Structures are given as C-alpha cells and as structure tokens.
Amino acid sequence: MSRSNAVAAFVLLSSLGCSRRSEPAAEPAGPGTPLPPEIARTIEDSCLSCHGDPPTSSAPQSLASVEAWRAPSLSDPAKTNGEMALERMKDGLRPMPPMGAVGATELDAIEAWVAAGMPDGKQALP
Numbered sequence: 001m002s003r004s005n006a007v008a009a010f011v012l013l014s015s016l017g018c019s020r021r022s023e024p025a026a027e028p029a030g031p032g033t034p035l036p037p038e039i040a041r042t043i044e045d046s047c048l049s050c051h052g053d054p055p056t057s058s059a060p061q062s063l064a065s066v067e068a069w070r071a072p073s074l075s076d077p078a079k080t081n082g083e084m085a086l087e088r089m090k091d092g093l094r095p096m097p098p099m100g101a102v103g104a105t106e107l108d109a110i111e112a113w114v115a116a117g118m119p120d121g122k123q124a125l126p
C-alpha cells in the first residue's frame with residue numbers, strides 16, 4: 001500500500017470511529033523490504049546519506065528499500081530507479097554517488113541484482 005493510500009485508509013477508519021482502537025488501523029506503511037545483504041552495505045555506505053527514507057540533500061528519491069529500487073524513476077518513468085541507479089553509477093559526467101565511486105566488485109553485485117529483477121533478500125540470485 002502506498003503511503004498516501006495508508007494515510008487515506010487511516011483518515012477513513014478514523015472518521016468511522018475507529019481512532020481510539022489501539023491496534024493499527026491497516027497494514028502500516030512501514031519502511032519497505034530491506035535490501036538484500038549482498039548489496040545493502042554498499043548502498044548504505046554510498047547512497048543512503050542522501051537517498052534515505054526520506055531523501056535528503058536534494059536527492060529526488062529514496063533508495064532505502066527493495067520497493068524503492070523497483071519504482072519508476074522520477075526523471076524517466078520508463079526506467080526503474082534500479083536501472084537509473086546503474087546508469088548514474090557509471091556516468092562519468094554526473095556520477096552517483098557525486099563523490100567517491102562505488103568499487104567495481106560492489107557495482108557488479110548491484111548490477112547482477114538489478115538484472116535479476118531486484119528480488120528481496122529471501123530469494124536466491126540465479
């Protein structure tokens with residue numbers, strides 16, 4: 001459920017008189033599925049200082065969950081954030097991160113994960 005749907009559901013349930021119930025009204029919006037361990041450390045170290053949830057330092061999007069990586073890119077919705085991230089990590093003119101590139105081994109691991117369809121940590125990579 002998207003955050004705005006979660007908010008809408010909460011408002012709706014509140015208006016129906018459920019607001020005093022202690023249990024959550026609906027599935028909590030939550031932070032999303034954690035990134036799988038083989039790539040999580042690299043992304044934490046290189047990206048999440050700006051692309052956290054919520055993003056900071058003018059970064060346009062979160063890259064903090066599997067769902068965020070699968071979501072359409074804001075600047076080119078025909079691509080996922082994951083595909084766009086790979087492009088930008090290899091972009092010599094507008095690199096991501098802006099300072100201090102991701103190492104080749106780490107980039108290979110992220111590329112393999114994106115190519116595999118960005119599975120969550122419970123699914124094995126091919």
Ligand code: HEC
Pocket residue numbers: 043046047048049050051057058059060061063073074075076081084085086088089094096097098102
């Ligand atoms: C110091 C802050 C900072 C860090 C660290 C950083 N970014 Fe960014 N990122 C930005 C800002 C600001 C923009 C928006 C301007 C631009 O596109 O260059 C951006 C834009 C992007 C975009 C373009 C989004 C779109 O839809 O066009 C992608 C993809 C991206 N970053 C991926 C990454 C990845 C992957 C990492 C880590 C490997 C990373 N960034 C690290 C600040 C950061």
